[in-house]
Amino acid sequence: MKKLLLIFTLLFVIIHQAKAQDIDSLLMSLDSEAEVPTQLLPDKIMFTQRIFWGERGLMRRTGIMKLNEENRIKELKIRRTMLVTHQVLGYATLAGMIAQGIVGGKLYNGETQLKGTHETLAAAVNIGYFTGAxxxxxxxxxxxxKQVKGLNSIKAHKILASIHFTAMVATNILAEKAGDPKYAKIHKAAAFTAFGAFAGATIVMKF
Known part of the structure; x- marks a missing residue:
């Protein structure tokens, strides 16, 4: 337990420093979006964004946010808040994944008394992960x-995001069967894939 607390303390210090730098960088990029728009919507919008914010999205049809210049400026402020929160939750979730991995390793070594702790950490990680997503x-x-040729940090982040999202879903599906040796290795592999891709997606945004 003392080792776990030490790891959490060191991780918190590292994450706090990285988070401050990354949020400053993110805010600088978002500031450029807060200017008065000349085009109300971009040419390409993700399907999940189109559901709510497209020309015929739910926010438009219900009249909550009609598509006009004034509301688009408000939406960009909402976007800023959501993305900063997404980033903060990302760091917290990464810390939770590390703790869960440590406890999970002890479970595989026969320390079954930690099962409750592992399940609690799993619940916290899932809440943080899927809320951030x-x-x-x-x-x-x-x-x-913005269309940029070649591989850049944003494209790498999106590629890794698709990997860790798929792995996280697989990890949760296999969690109930993790007690079966036939599924235990698959569950472990999915969990490590989710962690590796998630950590990578977090790191690439610093470059």
Whole structure:
């Protein structure tokens, strides 16, 4: 337990420093979106964004956010808040994944008394992960869809996101069968894949 607390303390310090730098960087990029728009919606919008924020999205049809210049400026502020929260939750979830991995390793070594702790951490990680994912997927769209040739940090982040999302779903599906040796290795592999891709997606945004 003392080792776990030490790891959490060190991780918190590292994450706090990285988070401050990344949020500053994110805010600088989002500031450029807060200008008065010349085009109300970008040419390309994610399906999840189109559901709510498209020309015929739920926000438009219900009249909550009619598509006009004034509301688009408000939406960009909402987008800023959602993406910053998404980023903060990402770091917290990563810390939870590390703790869950440590406890999970002890479970595989026969320390069954930690099963309750592992399940609690799993619940916290799932809440943080899927809440963060929803904030990113359903945030209002930016002013423009930037098309950059070649691989960059944003494209790498999206590729890794698709991997860790799939792995997280698989990990949760296999969780109930993890006690069966036939599924235990698959569950472990899915969990490590989710963690590796998630950590990578977090790291690439720093470059």
């Amino acid at each position: 929803a904030l990113s997927l359903f945030a209002p769209p930016p002013l423009i869809s």
